[in-house]
Amino acid sequence: MGKKTLIFILIFGIIFVTAILAGANVYQTAMDQKESGHQEAAETAKKKADLKEVGTVETFVGKEKQYIVEGKNKKGEKMYVWVPADKKQKTMFKKAADGISSRQAAKAVQEEGLLSELKEVHLAREGNVLLWEVTYLNKDGQYSLSYVDFINGKIHKNITP
Incomplete structure (x- = not known):
């Protein structure tokens, strides 16, 4: 192996390792930001x-940042708690049985003829309205969102880019 080839491999290796470390750092920073506030929200x-127990905590960022906590009360009933990042806003909570399920929210969007392929369904909140955020591909193959009211199952709004 020639001297030039060895130098090239060494320089390429250093650049490659540096890129991997930088990428890992960016990823870790993003994950830390996503999960910051989860413990306090719980x-x-x-x-x-x-x-009595906390299952999962997710972050929802709409007009306001919310932490959605899923857990069980002392009676063993499944509960959802919407904890705002802004301490001035009100924490809201409901028994899962008091609203529609994620499947029912997806079905409401499907019945409107909007959904081609379901991607995700997550709890959300806008002001004092508790919602399910349904992410899907529409009939034209575009990523779209529909917000379905957690209590009555009616579509609150649709967003397609």
């Missing part, structure tokens, strides 16, 4: 909704 949900 504690708030335990206090406000009288949860």
Whole structure:
């Protein structure tokens, strides 16, 4: 192997390792931001909704940032708690049985003839309206969102880019 080839491989290796480390750092920073506030939201949900156990915590960012906490109360009933990142806003909570399921929310969108391929369904909130955010491909293959009311199952709004 020639001297030039060895230098080229060494320089390429250094650049490659640097790129991998930089990418890992960006990924870790993004994940830390996504999960920051989850522990505090879980504690708030335990206090406000009288949860016995916390299952999952997800971050929803719409007009306002919310933490959606899923857990169980002392009676063993499944609960959802919407904890706003802004402490001035009100924490809201409902028993899962008091609203529609994620499947029912997806079905509501499908019945409107909007959905071609379902991608995800997550809890959301806009103001004091509790919602399901349904992400899907529409008939034209575009990513779209529909917000379905958690309580009555009616479509609140549709967003297609």
